[in-house]
Amino acid sequence: MKLIDGKMVAETIKEQLKKEVIELIDKDINPHLVAILVGDDGASQTYVASKQKACQEVGILSTLYTFNSDVSEEELLNTIKFLNEDDEIHGMIVQLPLPKHINIEKVMASIAPEKDVDGFHAMNVGRMALGLPSYLPATPNGIMELIKHYKIETEGKHCVVIGRSHIVGLPMSIMMGQKNYPGNSTVTLCHSKTPDLKSVAASADILIVAIGQPEFVKADMVKEGAVVIDVGIHRIPDETKKSGFRLVGDVDFNEVSQKCSFITPVPGGVGPMTIVSLMMNTVKAASGVVY
Amino acid sequence: MKLIDGKMVAETIKEQLKKEVIELIDKDINPHLVAILVGDDGASQTYVASKQKACQEVGILSTLYTFNSDVSEEELLNTIKFLNEDDEIHGMIVQLPLPKHINIEKVMASIAPEKDVDGFHAMNVGRMALGLPSYLPATPNGIMELIKHYKIETEGKHCVVIGRSHIVGLPMSIMMGQKNYPGNSTVTLCHSKTPDLKSVAASADILIVAIGQPEFVKADMVKEGAVVIDVGIHRIPDETKKSGFRLVGDVDFNEVSQKCSFITPVPGGVGPMTIVSLMMNTVKAASGVVY
Numbered sequence: 001m002k003l004i005d006g007k008m009v010a011e012t013i014k015e016q017l018k019k020e021v022i023e024l025i026d027k028d029i030n031p032h033l034v035a036i037l038v039g040d041d042g043a044s045q046t047y048v049a050s051k052q053k054a055c056q057e058v059g060i061l062s063t064l065y066t067f068n069s070d071v072s073e074e075e076l077l078n079t080i081k082f083l084n085e086d087d088e089i090h091g092m093i094v095q096l097p098l099p100k101h102i103n104i105e106k107v108m109a110s111i112a113p114e115k116d117v118d119g120f121h122a123m124n125v126g127r128m129a130l131g132l133p134s135y136l137p138a139t140p141n142g143i144m145e146l147i148k149h150y151k152i153e154t155e156g157k158h159c160v161v162i163g164r165s166h167i168v169g170l171p172m173s174i175m176m177g178q179k180n181y182p183g184n185s186t187v188t189l190c191h192s193k194t195p196d197l198k199s200v201a202a203s204a205d206i207l208i209v210a211i212g213q214p215e216f217v218k219a220d221m222v223k224e225g226a227v228v229i230d231v232g233i234h235r236i237p238d239e240t241k242k243s244g245f246r247l248v249g250d251v252d253f254n255e256v257s258q259k260c261s262f263i264t265p266v267p268g269g270v271g272p273m274t275i276v277s278l279m280m281n282t283v284k285a286a287s288g289v290v291y
Numbered sequence: 292m293k294l295i296d297g298k299m300v301a302e303t304i305k306e307q308l309k310k311e312v313i314e315l316i317d318k319d320i321n322p323h324l325v326a327i328l329v330g331d332d333g334a335s336q337t338y339v340a341s342k343q344k345a346c347q348e349v350g351i352l353s354t355l356y357t358f359n360s361d362v363s364e365e366e367l368l369n370t371i372k373f374l375n376e377d378d379e380i381h382g383m384i385v386q387l388p389l390p391k392h393i394n395i396e397k398v399m400a401s402i403a404p405e406k407d408v409d410g411f412h413a414m415n416v417g418r419m420a421l422g423l424p425s426y427l428p429a430t431p432n433g434i435m436e437l438i439k440h441y442k443i444e445t446e447g448k449h450c451v452v453i454g455r456s457h458i459v460g461l462p463m464s465i466m467m468g469q470k471n472y473p474g475n476s477t478v479t480l481c482h483s484k485t486p487d488l489k490s491v492a493a494s495a496d497i498l499i500v501a502i503g504q505p506e507f508v509k510a511d512m513v514k515e516g517a518v519v520i521d522v523g524i525h526r527i528p529d530e531t532k533k534s535g536f537r538l539v540g541d542v543d544f545n546e547v548s549q550k551c552s553f554i555t556p557v558p559g560g561v562g563p564m565t566i567v568s569l570m571m572n573t574v575k576a577a578s579g580v581v582y
Contacts, residue, residue, distance in 0.1 A: 126417030156486045177480045188479040189468045195447045
């Protein structure tokens with residue numbers, strides 16, 4: 001069994017991005033990402049802070065726009081409009097969740113597709129599905145980079161994706177079936193309405209789990225020698241730890257790691273790749289290679 | 292075995308559309324579809340003519356713009372721009388194929404998404420994938436209507452789609468996995484790189500075949516009691532026919548029809564639904580229910 005070291009791959013990519021940013025700056029292009037944060041949700045603040053830190057590490061300028069949780073939808077839309085029109089801003093993200101009085105769909109649709117470095121805009125989702133240049137959503141893109149880094153064979157393999165969320169499972173399933181490397185897999189997308197999840201999972205050569213349930217995938221759901229990618233991350237109580245908890249994924253690592261050929265640990269697997277994906281998209285945006 | 296009668300379903304939907312068109316005209320909205328035809332390809336002329344005939348049947352105004360095959364890309368793009376800006380035109384289609392000197396992607400991307408009743412624009416593909424209102428591509432939408440009409444159960448079923456084209460297989464696979472009826476199936480998308488196509492197909496409760504090879508699917512590739520949807524249509528030589536040929540699908544109808552619960556014949560199955568889908572999208576466009 002080989003551990004997929006997301007932290008290491010993320011660092012490698014960051015080093016590459018640093019060079020690309022320097023080249024852009026030499027051409028008088030200063031890659032610039034704006035993050036919009038509404039309200040004072042602690043988790044959101046932490047996420048945005050780590051995105052800003054990553055920007056700093058690779059040399060991307062980052063600006064944070066913060067709003068109180070009672071900001072009007074109109075004010076938010078006006079801000080986005082203003083940022084859309086600013087040529088010196090290459091990427092823009094709106095940290096989710098948003099307060100309930102704000103229509104998320106409307107806000108997301110208002111971001112110019114060419115600045116939508118989260119890849120959530122319908123235009124980018126459509127371009128991804130059609131195999132056109134686009135900003136790939138962070139988690140699926142991070143997984144693709146891990147597969148590439150470890151030269152995992154995907155052509156003709158049966159890839160089973162568990163979970164059909166718009167930001168992970170669905171795009172992942174589309175990307176793995178495309179005429180590309182990584183890709184060319186026969187892809188099965190499973191979800192809450194799949195009755196025989198266990199046997200479908202056990203038929204996978206590549207199993208990508210984004211079901212959002214701690215240690216859901218046990219050894220009997222995994223084929224001997226499969227590649228297992230674990231997207232989940234959960235805190236579960238653990239008295240043996242100082243903090244009183246430990247982090248686990250959607251996969252029972254202790255059981256499953258005995259059986260598979262490759263596995264992503266939690267933490268340190270898929271997680272570190274998501275922010276690096278955002279950095280990749282921002283550099284792409286500044287380079288003008290997508291639009 | 293029950294035959295899925297696409298001709299009958301198409302007629303039923305047309306009758307419904309006629310009523311909707313009358314309601315729109317009562318509100319002073321005259322649904323209007325423009326078709327753009329380049330060159331003198333006989334098949335393209337026939338397709339466009341049948342689309343115009345269908346328009347006439349349901350009361351949709353149709354206009355045909357024809358260009359010689361040496362039309363410049365610029366002239367085509369200018370025409371589309373002009374049509375995009377005309378508020379009295381609700382839908383626009385460009386009949387494919389286009390001459391080689393014209394960039395199809397560029398032409399398709401230039402159609403305003405809200406008039407793209409073929410559902411080929413990245414924006415509509417993305418909106419479809421995200422479950423937002425959109426113009427669904429004709430063939431997948433037609434298949435969904437057939438499934439609905441025959442009240443075929445899809446939730447929790449294993450749906451296998453053979454063929455990953457952007458206009459049939461891929462959108463079909465996405466739609467069948469969505470939280471909807473028809474949908475909520477566990478979906479496997481197969482293609483030219485799938486090594487064990489036979490056994491995957493044989494595991495399907497619902498088998499949708501868009502592989503483009505005459506009578507490719509034989510009885511041993513179909514589970515007893517499966518629902519079989521055949522997207523293919525091919526002319527094969529047949530001396531017993533006056534015309535010298537007969538039409539067959541991607542499925543060997545004689546063999547497979549013995550085994551399945553439902554099957555679409557060729558012709559008269561999926562085919563008649565595609566033009567009716569275009570009519571549905573044009574009425575949607577005129578009603579303003581998508582954008």
